[in-house]
Amino acid sequence: MDSIITLEPVFKNMLWGGRKLETEFGYDIPEGQVGECWAISAHPNGDCTIASGAYAGHTLSWLWAEHRELFGNAEGDRFPLLIKIIDAADDLSIQVHPDDAYAAEHEDGSLGKKECWYVLSAEPGGTIIVGQRARSREEFAQMVEAGRWDELVYEIPVHAGDFFQIDAGTVHAIKGGTVILETQQSSDITYRVYDFDRKQADGSLRELHLDKALDVINYGAELPASGEVAASEGPLTTLEQNECYTVVRATVAGELAVPVSYPFTCVSVIEGEGTLCGEPVRKGSNLLALAACRELVFAGDMQVIISHP
Ligand code: ZN
Numbered sequence: 132m133d134s135i136i137t138l139e140p141v142f143k144n145m146l147w148g149g150r151k152l153e154t155e156f157g158y159d160i161p162e163g164q165v166g167e168c169w170a171i172s173a174h175p176n177g178d179c180t181i182a183s184g185a186y187a188g189h190t191l192s193w194l195w196a197e198h199r200e201l202f203g204n205a206e207g208d209r210f211p212l213l214i215k216i217i218d219a220a221d222d223l224s225i226q227v228h229p230d231d232a233y234a235a236e237h238e239d240g241s242l243g244k245k246e247c248w249y250v251l252s253a254e255p256g257g258t259i260i261v262g263q264r265a266r267s268r269e270e271f272a273q274m275v276e277a278g279r280w281d282e283l284v285y286e287i288p289v290h291a292g293d294f295f296q297i298d299a300g301t302v303h304a305i306k307g308g309t310v311i312l313e314t315q316q317s318s319d320i321t322y323r324v325y326d327f328d329r330k331q332a333d334g335s336l337r338e339l340h341l342d343k344a345l346d347v348i349n350y351g352a353e354l355p356a357s358g359e360v361a362a363s364e365g366p367l368t369t370l371e372q373n374e375c376y377t378v379v380r381a382t383v384a385g386e387l388a389v390p391v392s393y394p395f396t397c398v399s400v401i402e403g404e405g406t407l408c409g410e411p412v413r414k415g416s417n418l419l420a421l422a423a424c425r426e427l428v429f430a431g432d433m434q435v436i437i438s439h440p
Contacts, residue, residue, distance in 0.1 A: 133185060134421050134423035135398075135408055135424055136181050136194075136419050136421065137182040138179040138181060138191060138417050139179055140168045140170045140417060141168075141172060142160045142161055142167065143165065143167040143169065144163050144164060146221070146331060146337070148167070148220060149164060149165070149218045149219070150164075150165065151218040152165050152168050152216065152218050153165075155310070156216065156414060156415035157413075157414075158415060165218065166218060167215050167217055168215060170214045170399055172191065172210075172213045172214070173190065173192035173194075174192075174318075176319045179191045191210060192210065200422075203394030203422035209317055212314065212376060212397060213315050213317040214312070214313070214397050216311070216399075217312075218310050219307055219309045219311075220307060222305075222306045222327060223306070225284060225323070225324045225326075226302070226323050227299075227302050227322050228246070228297075228300075228318070228320060228321060228322065231243040241318055241320050242316045242318040242320075243316065243318060244318040246297045247295060247314050247378055248295045248305070248311040248313055249311060250292060250293040250294070250295075251291060251312055251401055253289045253291055253308060253310075257288070258289055259286070259287060259289040259305060260306065261303050262302060262303070263284050263348070265283060265348075268348070275325070284302060285354045287357060289309055290359075292360060294371070296371050296373070299347065301349060301352055312401055312436055314397075314436070322343045322347065326339065366381055366382045366384070368380045368382075376439070377438060377439055378437075378438045379436070380435070381436075382433075383405060383429040383430070383431055383433040383435060385430070385432075386429065386430045387429045387430075388426055388427070389426065390425065391426065391439070394440075395419060395422060395439065396437060397438045398417070398436075398437055399418075400412050400415065400433055402433060404431055405432060406429070406431060408426075412433070414433075
């Protein structure tokens with residue numbers, strides 16, 4: 132039985148996407164503007180196929196449904212996490228996501244969406260939107276009506292190596308020139324607040340969802356000063372730990388053994404190359420360590436993002 136499986140990513144063409152998933156990660160991507168790589172996903176809108184081993188050709192959602200023992204009999208009606216790499220050649224819409232309670236009621240039982248961003252690269256002078264300044268639904272609606280976007284949204288500089296936790300209810304937008312690795316709840320519910328009046332290829336505007344956005348925005352949320360990650364001693368840096376996921380950055384220089392005590396662990400190589408438990412891996416490799424894997428043994432020269440529920 133394979134204790135670590137490799138997944139084939141699913142790619143998404145987006146109005147704001149680019150070509151870096153090919154040029155920087157070596158993925159074989161479709162033509163056009165490709166914005167998202169769903170690297171580890173069992174979501175129905177982009178269900179990854181298992182690339183090798185006994186279950187090759189099956190999807191991750193199939194494996195979760197049929198072989199829960201491989202996941203330590205973890206509970207839940209769906210695989211809970213979704214790992215994406217996002218290439219924003221242009222600005223994403225200004226958006227917000229609901230929490231689990233709101234999504235369950237208004238979105239057909241979907242999960243809500245907490246997400247977090249590890250910035251892989253950013254252009255000099257690049258910025259990102261993480262929060263907003265209105266203190267009430269009425270104030271937010273008025274500022275939108277008046278088109279006072281610059282005052283309303285909270286925009287801060289972004290650099291490679293920054294990290295941002297985006298709770299449900301936080302208004303946010305990834306801006307052009309930024310590539311991030313996103314760890315999120317397995318959900319595809321986005322309420323678009325503003326799309327810069329951009330037209331799609333057919334001349335139409337993408338739909339906005341202002342009423343639902345006004346329902347879910349957290350008007351009391353604190354604004355982060357920056358995305359800077361405090362320097363850590365040792366090779367492991369915990370970037371985020373909440374009730375949905377834990378995200379850790381590992382720096383591998385030589386050998387590194389990371390014990391795991393979770394039913395499964397997502398692993399994405401974001402820089403360099405080497406091996407994981409003897410298997411060759413490189414920047415762009417996405418793997419899932421199953422319950423039988425009790426230790427992630429890395430060798431080489433790499434940066435890796437590790438996450439688990
Ligand atoms: Zn989002």
